[in-house]
Amino acid sequence: MKFVDEFRERELVTRTAEEIRRLADPARHYRFMEVCGGHTHAIYRFGLKDLLPENIELIHGPGCPVCVLPMGRIDDGLAIAQQDGVIFAAFGDMMRVPGTTGSPLEHKARGMDVRIVYSPSDALKLARGNPDKHVMFFAIGFETTAPSTALTLMRARAQDVRNFSVFCNHVTIIPAIRAILDSPDMRLDAFIGPGHVSTVIGCRPYEWIVKEERKPIVISGFEPLDMLQSIVMLLRQLQSGEAKVENQYRRVVPWEGNRAALKAMAEVFQLRPYFEWRGLGFISQSALRMRDAFAKWDAEQRFEVPGVRVTDPKAAQCGEVLKGVLKPHQCKLFGHECTPEHPIGALMVSSEGSCAAYYNYEHRKTATATMLSQAV
């Protein structure tokens, strides 16, 4: 009962779901990818799949920064932090992500100085407050988060804080979408575009998907009604044979994005020639590194980094799940060896990872469907 009451406009949700049923061609099977991990979480939390006809399949995309980070990068960050006098600072999301020799949290239990920060600027503050230590901020995230790291680095330079560095793992969403479209085992009809990334990059960067690939994309909000409306917009485009970028999340996403944020990113970062994504492999120009002007604050330049490529535990099928080839519960470890309490793969750690979302919410599905059929 509580669950369905969470829907703000239940009647509108029901009506939009009905419209989806009307618009969906029963002779077709639709595969829509929600790029953003926040959408994946919301889809499971609200049991949205139960509101959709069976021929609309939602494929979970690569938009969970923790999940796409290969284990070798976590190992590299921890290797730096193992050196004397180094404090490992990161968002809480990183703390339980397993590396080869354990998660940052487990390393803390073994004596590593590991701190949670809620903002990159607090990692800088930590450095100023600990002048005899070195604070390494383990930076992670898409374009939503990268501008904040960029501005923090600009402040570190302006204030000449020398005991601070960033281990940069920022990635960019567009090359990942391109890689997915290039993947031969992927057939997608359209995209539910990420919401908060788009507050920074705006809607224009998606236009190539439309032009080159003829795939509709709708930037979407995170409520059930937002996502259902986005699916209606996608179906209408497909029905009329159109492919364009539409913005369902106008209340938050400006078409042009945030220019000051893009400018800060451009000043501090440059594209890496290539970067490894878990499940997707190496993708060219898909991640950010710091420009030479910021070398003094670049952990990869200041410290020895092992840079060893680590393959995922053999039995774990994170890669297949990340690409949408397998559903979370089809992985051999799902729910047995790998649970949110004892995650083996990163998809089980973050609430935006499809495995954790599936694990935490899937059991609600049936209840929701039943309630909605009785509601209104």
Add this chain to the structure above:
Amino acid sequence: MNDENELAAPPGECHMCLAIPGRIIEISTDNPDSALVDVVSVRRRVDLGLLQDDRPQPGDWVLIHVGFAMSKISEEDANDQMQTLRMLGESEAALQEVKGYGLGDEDNGTSTSSQGEKTT
């Protein structure tokens, strides 16, 4: 640092992807990039440096992400966004994040209880 409790936080929280609505209370006189914001009565400093092209004023609403204001929004949209966070079960995580800004230091430039703002 009293981070033991934070580290014991339950799994599955994603602070990285939250966009938290807050209202600008006041902008620091000696640093125009530092503003005191109010998020459901929790007051902390956030960085306005990413809104240089469209500077918010006291009373304006902004969306905050990892301690930085990312966009100006209307009051109505701010209320909607807070409702969204509640629906997603993330309003607690959002408040936890905001409380953690400034390394969880309540007196980070100001405090919820003090009348006047201290200079930093």
